Amino acid sequence: MNQPAVVSILSLISNAINPFLLYSGSKEVVLTGDRPTGPLHLGHFVGSLQKRLQLQDSHPLLILIADTQVLNNDLSKSSSTLQNTLHLMRDYLRAGLSPQKCLFVRQSSIPQIFELANYLSNLTTLAQVMRNPTIKSESQMYNNSLNMGFLNYPISQTADILLFNSSLVPVGQDQVPILEFANDLAIKFNYHFKTNIFNPITPVLSTTAKLVGIDGKNKMSKSLNNSINLSDSMSEVKMKINKMYTDSNHLRLSDPGQVQGNTVFDFLDVFLEDKNQLQELKEHYTRGGLGDRYLKDLLYKQIEKILIPMQEKNYSDDYLLNVLNENSTQALKIAQHNIEIIKSFIFK
Numbered sequence: 320m321n322q323p324a325v326v327s328i329l330s331l332i333s334n335a336i337n338p339f340l341l342y343s344g345s346k347e348v349v350l351t352g353d354r355p356t357g358p359l360h361l362g363h364f365v366g367s368l369q370k371r372l373q374l375q376d377s378h379p380l381l382i383l384i385a386d387t388q389v390l391n392n393d394l395s396k397s398s399s400t401l402q403n404t405l406h407l408m409r410d411y412l413r414a415g416l417s418p419q420k421c422l423f424v425r426q427s428s429i430p431q432i433f434e435l436a437n438y439l440s441n442l443t444t445l446a447q448v449m450r451n452p453t454i455k456s457e458s459q460m461y462n463n464s465l466n467m468g469f470l471n472y473p474i475s476q477t478a479d480i481l482l483f484n485s486s487l488v489p490v491g492q493d494q495v496p497i498l499e500f501a502n503d504l505a506i507k508f509n510y511h512f513k514t515n516i517f518n519p520i521t522p523v524l525s526t527t528a529k530l531v532g533i534d535g536k537n538k539m540s541k542s543l544n545n546s547i548n549l550s551d552s553m554s555e556v557k558m559k560i561n562k563m564y565t566d567s568n569h570l571r572l573s574d575p576g577q578v579q580g581n582t583v584f585d586f587l588d589v590f591l592e593d594k595n596q597l598q599e600l601k602e603h604y605t606r607g608g609l610g611d612r613y614l615k616d617l618l619y620k621q622i623e624k625i626l627i628p629m630q631e632k633n634y635s636d637d638y639l640l641n642v643l644n645e646n647s648t649q650a651l652k653i654a655q656h657n658i659e660i661i662k663s664f665i666f667k
């Protein structure tokens with residue numbers, strides 16, 4: 320199938336070989352997204368932000384703020400989406416993501432996502448969506464309050480990805496079945512409409528181990544109230560570290576201590592760069608003679624080194640909204656261009 324004639328909107332896009340345009344030739348566009356439900360925390364920092372910082376230097380990167388997806392879980396959260404969106408933008412920029420390098424897009428600014436989702440919904444079945452492991456486990460969390468938007472979210476997430484010519488999608492492990500579903504839909508579209516417009520979708524998984532929460536039991540998560548947020552004040556951080564469990568049998572300094580299952584060591588594993596020092600500390604703690612206070616102070620210093628430079632960067636709400644609006648306007652032009660190409664394969 321030949322590429323349809325270039326639509327005039329192309330002239331509105333400054334860079335004529337924009338990688339986000341379908342048929343631009345780029346097979347390496349990265350798209351990832353977050354639901355704006357609250358502040359980012361250290362788990363996000365080690366699990367996804369650091370990866371994005373690398374990717375923004377090597378690939379075209381679109382970061383989607385999935386504000387309409389928030390409604391699929393809990394409609395009452397709509398009243399905090401704007402505030403949470405700004406918080407997310409502030410966390411992104413403070414962490415070093417740059418509007419010069421990546422495109423920040425508000426999902427609700429791009430109606431073509433929902434237009435494409437509607438077309439794609441005809442290529443799957445209710446049974447297929449309901450079988451999806453991510454949908455199964457998430458629907459248990461929201462038990463009786465499932466809305467239709469929730470059941471549609473794998474389809475609209477597929478549209479998020481395909482509309483911007485993306486093929487590489489960094490997500491957490493829990494989202495992998497959604498991307499398998501998305502890839503399946505892309506293949507079905509190409510097959511049914513006899514085209515090669517959509518690239519295969521590949522998940523990009525984080526290589527760092529999941530960060531535990533300050534409770535030491537679960538992974539760090541805002542909803543479990545066990546997180547250290549990137550925007551927490553240093554006194555909050557100190558308080559949270561002080562609350563961490565170490566080894567409950569390590570009562571006196573001279574007692575031998577347990578490294579395994581010790582939350583402070585779980586954190587030092589991630590945040591102490593000097594691995595020789597870490598090994599020596601573990602041996603010393605196991606022998607006895609090393610105090611919890613020393614370890615907690617050391618951990619605090621490592622986290623301080625990350626958070627203070629971030630928190631020194633100040634961005635006003637107006638500035639953040641401006642960046643987001645400008646970026647979203649650019650993305651809208653791309654979406655308008657791409658949806659016309661997609662429709663030309665459907666309506667012939």
Ligand code: TRP
Nearest residue numbers: 350351352353354385476479488
């Ligand atoms: N569902 C994703 C999450 O909750 C967020 C998301 C929305 C996303 N659209 C996306 C992730 C597109 C990757 C690609 O984490």
